[in-house]
Amino acid sequence: MLDFINVLAVTAEATPGSGNPAEAIIKTFxxxxxxxxxxxxxxxxxxxxxxxxxxGPILAMLEQxxxxxxxxxxxxxxIEKQLADSEATTAAAIAxxxxxxxxxxxxxxxxAHAFTEQKSQEAISQxxxxxxxxxxxxxxxxxxxxxxxxxxxxxxxxxxTSQVTGKILSAEDQKRINEDxxxxxxx
Amino acid sequence: MRFxxxxxxxxxxxxxAAFASEEGGSHALPLNAERVxxxxxxxxxxxxxxxxxVILFAKVATRQMSLIPAGIQNFAEWLVESLYDxxxxxxxxxxxxxxxxxxxxxxxxxxxxxxxxxxxxxGTIKYGEAPVLRGGNADxxxxxxxxxxxxxxxxxxxxxxxxxxxxxxxxFAPKGEFKGFMKVFMIVIFFIVxxxxxxxxxxxxxxxxxxxxxxxxxxENMLEIMMNLVPKQIAFLPALPFYFLELLVGLIQALVFxxxxxxxxKLICDHGDHHxxxx
Numbered sequence: 001m002l003d004f005i006n007v008l009a010v011t012a013e014a015t016p017g018s019g020n021p022a023e024a025i026i027k028t029f030x031x032x033x034x035x036x037x038x039x040x041x042x043x044x045x046x047x048x049x050x051x052x053x054x055x056g057p058i059l060a061m062l063e064q065x066x067x068x069x070x071x072x073x074x075x076x077x078x079i080e081k082q083l084a085d086s087e088a089t090t091a092a093a094i095a096x097x098x099x100x101x102x103x104x105x106x107x108x109x110x111x112a113h114a115f116t117e118q119k120s121q122e123a124i125s126q127x128x129x130x131x132x133x134x135x136x137x138x139x140x141x142x143x144x145x146x147x148x149x150x151x152x153x154x155x156x157x158x159x160x161t162s163q164v165t166g167k168i169l170s171a172e173d174q175k176r177i178n179e180d181x182x183x184x185x186x187x
Numbered sequence: 188m189r190f191x192x193x194x195x196x197x198x199x200x201x202x203x204a205a206f207a208s209e210e211g212g213s214h215a216l217p218l219n220a221e222r223v224x225x226x227x228x229x230x231x232x233x234x235x236x237x238x239x240x241v242i243l244f245a246k247v248a249t250r251q252m253s254l255i256p257a258g259i260q261n262f263a264e265w266l267v268e269s270l271y272d273x274x275x276x277x278x279x280x281x282x283x284x285x286x287x288x289x290x291x292x293x294x295x296x297x298x299x300x301x302x303x304x305x306x307x308x309x310g311t312i313k314y315g316e317a318p319v320l321r322g323g324n325a326d327x328x329x330x331x332x333x334x335x336x337x338x339x340x341x342x343x344x345x346x347x348x349x350x351x352x353x354x355x356x357x358x359f360a361p362k363g364e365f366k367g368f369m370k371v372f373m374i375v376i377f378f379i380v381x382x383x384x385x386x387x388x389x390x391x392x393x394x395x396x397x398x399x400x401x402x403x404x405x406x407e408n409m410l411e412i413m414m415n416l417v418p419k420q421i422a423f424l425p426a427l428p429f430y431f432l433e434l435l436v437g438l439i440q441a442l443v444f445x446x447x448x449x450x451x452x453k454l455i456c457d458h459g460d461h462h463x464x465x466x
Contacts, residue, residue, distance in 0.1 A: 025327075028218060028219075029218055029219055029327035029400075030218070030219030030220065030327070030328075031327050031328055031331060032328065034226060035220070035226075035228060035231070035326075035328040036328045036331060036332055038231060038328075039231065039234065039326075039328045039329045039331075039332035039333075040332040040335070040336060042231070042234050042235065042238055042329075042332075043293075043296065043329075043332055043333060043336055044336070045238065046238045046241055046242070046292065046296050047288060047289060047292040047293070047296070049238075049241075049242050049245065050241065050242075050245055050288065050291070050292040050295065050296075051288035051292065053242070053245045053246055053249055054244075054245035054248065054249060054263065054267070055267060055287060055288050055291055055292070057249040057252055058248070058249060058252075058263055058264055058267045058268075059267065059271070059287075061252050061254070061256075061264065062264060062267070062268055062271075064254065065254060068254065
């Protein structure tokens with residue numbers, strides 16, 4: 001303010017015949033109506049052009065970019081949430097599948113154990129049957145052999161006796177001699 | 188600091204100016220712009236050149252706008268966004284949306300005008316007696332036009348934001364809550380302050396005009412004197428350091444004009460929201 005008052009004072013002094021400081025300034029600095037208006041028009045035109053062709057598009061672009069960034073951020077958050085949800089769902093599904101697998105494995109183990117047990121029992125049973133059959137067959141063979149042996153032994157004894165005594169033995173004699181001989185052999 | 192700087196410049200420049208004056212007569216720049224072609228002055232030619240440059244820059248920068256900026260679009264966006272954010276810090280989100288076109292435009296125009304005024308040939312190429320080109324803001328018609336356009340817009344924005352009653356209350360009504368005698372006393376005091384404020388408001392365009400004009404004119408004058416100190420072959424040498432200073436002055440003056448005008452607007456449109464928030 002003081003600077004301005006000084007300028008007024010100096011200008012008024014420097015412009016003789018001019019008592020009014022404003023008039024002195026106008027005269028000293030050649031502030032002229034047409035020039036002043038021309039400069040006003042220049043400035044207004046530049047401001048208008050800048051507003052229309054520079055600030056408008058640039059600010060719109062900045063706003064558009066800001067919106068896009070905000071939208072991108074929102075989408076990113078949404079995707080992150082979706083990813084977290086998906087991860088949680090996947091984890092739950094994996095846990096469920098794991099439980100199911102464990103259950104199936106246990107069931108399979110139990111089934112296999114039961115099956116093994118059943119098969120073992122069956123095998124044991126079969127083995128016992130085979131053993132019994134074998135024993136029975138062996139017993140039958142032994143009995144058959146024994147009876148054959150007895151018969152052969154009896155025939156030999158009867159033949160020997162017949163040759164030693166020189167007489168033909170009756171069936172009853174042969175039977176009695178066989179029984180005696182067998183009794184002695186077995187006894 | 189400012190005082191010391193001014194004193195040093197004064198002591199350096201005064202003998203130099205005197206020396207220049209003795210050597211080859213007065214080389215000082217005239218206070219007013221001179222007519223070169225018809226009614227067109229040399230400073231107006233510079234304003235046109237600056238306006239053309241600004242318009243070309245705007246057109247080229249926004250010719251093929253892309254969401255991913257590159258080259259000149261990137262620079263233009265940086266400039267506009269920086270200015271917008273800076274002004275938003277002063278004016279607030281609402282006012283800056285309404286007024287950015289003016290403050291941003293004025294800053295760019297003043298800056299371009301100041302800087303192209305430093306190009307070689309400005310003030311030295313002559314048509315007859317007068318230089319063909321002269322710094323655009325070294326003409327009071329230009330700076331006064333800038334200041335008066337702002338003043339008109341200032342009244343418009345102030346009235347549209349506050350209403351007539353709000354506008355007058357803003358200037359004359361007491362701020363704060365008072366009771367009894369203090370209330371009457373404060374009404375009188377604030378009325379007197381309001382009258383002073385009215386004078387201050389009326390003088391603002393003059394101060395704005397002369398601040399910008401004075402700084403740019405002084406810079407051009409200094410460069411002119413410096414160049415006339417030595418033979419023409421090396422005339423650029425003494426002025427060279429001052430060109431850097433003038434580049435800085437050109438930027439600072441554009442910034443100061445924009446800053447002051449935006450603060451003036453903020454002062455009248457400030458509803459004291461932060462005070463209410465504080466309470």
